[in-house]
Amino acid sequence: MTEKVILEKIKNIVTPYVQRKEGLENFDEKTDFLTDLKINSANLVDVILDVEDEFNIEIDNTSMEGMLTAGDAKRIILIKMEN
Amino acid sequence: MIGNDIIDLNIPISSNWNSSRYLNKLYSLAEQAVIFKAENPKIWLQLCWSLKEAAYKAHQRRFNLPRTYNPLDFQCEIFSEEKESIQGIVRIDSHVYFTISKITATNIHSTATSEKNQSTFFKVFEGESNLKRKLITEYSLLLKEHKTNFRIQKNIHGIPFLYVANKKLEHSFSLSHHGKYSAYAFALMKC
Numbered sequence: 001m002t003e004k005v006i007l008e009k010i011k012n013i014v015t016p017y018v019q020r021k022e023g024l025e026n027f028d029e030k031t032d033f034l035t036d037l038k039i040n041s042a043n044l045v046d047v048i049l050d051v052e053d054e055f056n057i058e059i060d061n062t063s064m065e066g067m068l069t070a071g072d073a074k075r076i077i078l079i080k081m082e083n
Numbered sequence: 084m085i086g087n088d089i090i091d092l093n094i095p096i097s098s099n100w101n102s103s104r105y106l107n108k109l110y111s112l113a114e115q116a117v118i119f120k121a122e123n124p125k126i127w128l129q130l131c132w133s134l135k136e137a138a139y140k141a142h143q144r145r146f147n148l149p150r151t152y153n154p155l156d157f158q159c160e161i162f163s164e165e166k167e168s169i170q171g172i173v174r175i176d177s178h179v180y181f182t183i184s185k186i187t188a189t190n191i192h193s194t195a196t197s198e199k200n201q202s203t204f205f206k207v208f209e210g211e212s213n214l215k216r217k218l219i220t221e222y223s224l225l226l227k228e229h230k231t232n233f234r235i236q237k238n239i240h241g242i243p244f245l246y247v248a249n250k251k252l253e254h255s256f257s258l259s260h261h262g263k264y265s266a267y268a269f270a271l272m273k274c
Contacts, residue, residue: 065153
């Protein structure tokens with residue numbers, strides 16, 4: 001799976017929770033889930049559960065702490081898929 | 084230091100809320116036990132979340148911390164169940180934050196402070212509102228400075244600070260938005 005495909009999948013996962021849709025227009029690694037997309041902090045865990053299901057990985061609490069941008073999510077997914 | 088959080092109860096909570104995968108990422112087993120013992124677990128779940136959020140904001144401001152998503156590090160305990168004024172505490176590492184919450188038919192509001200008897204003031208607004216402007220109006224009266232001299236600017240970690248005539252003030256306040264509600268809280272003395 002290429003990094004571009006992973007980012008595209010992350011974009012699809014977060015879309016239902018996005019409250020600021022224009023934030024999706026320039027979706028890239030720097031896109032911040034909370035500040036750019038205005039995803040509610042209580043919904044960030046739903047994003048994390050969907051990421052776990054989509055990529056068949058388990059995101060531990062330490063990884064979850066740093067999952068604030070699309071780039072953070074991509075890096076965590078790549079690491080977990082290697083293991 | 085102060086933090087506050089507003090939750091719009093009209094916004095449905097996650098469809099995962101009852102699954103252990105969801106719960107274990109946000110709430111300790113002790114918190115889950117309290118939530119499911121409550122008369123209305125869905126409300127208690129959101130109350131507990133608002134305590135964690137309010138304490139997170141107070142803690143982040145107190146130590147100027149980078150943003151992080153670590154809800155399990157914040158452990159909440161609720162003492163009184165009087166809906167008008169629910170008292171609780173939130174622990175993180177060796178620190179304790181004191182919380183007061185109010186549940187109405189439509190929203191939950193919580194304030195967390197690092198000092199037990201900190202005098203605070205909060206307001207909840209419904210509908211579209213310019214929360215920063217409203218807070219500036221309050222500070223303008225409190226500090227006897229003209230409104231136009233104030234501005235609110237976030238620092239590198241996203242923590243908002245008040246400036247008057249380009250001088251950064253140490254006043255502790257907190258802003259929160261959710262759905263059609265917004266709220267601010269501030270400490271009535273510098274802290």
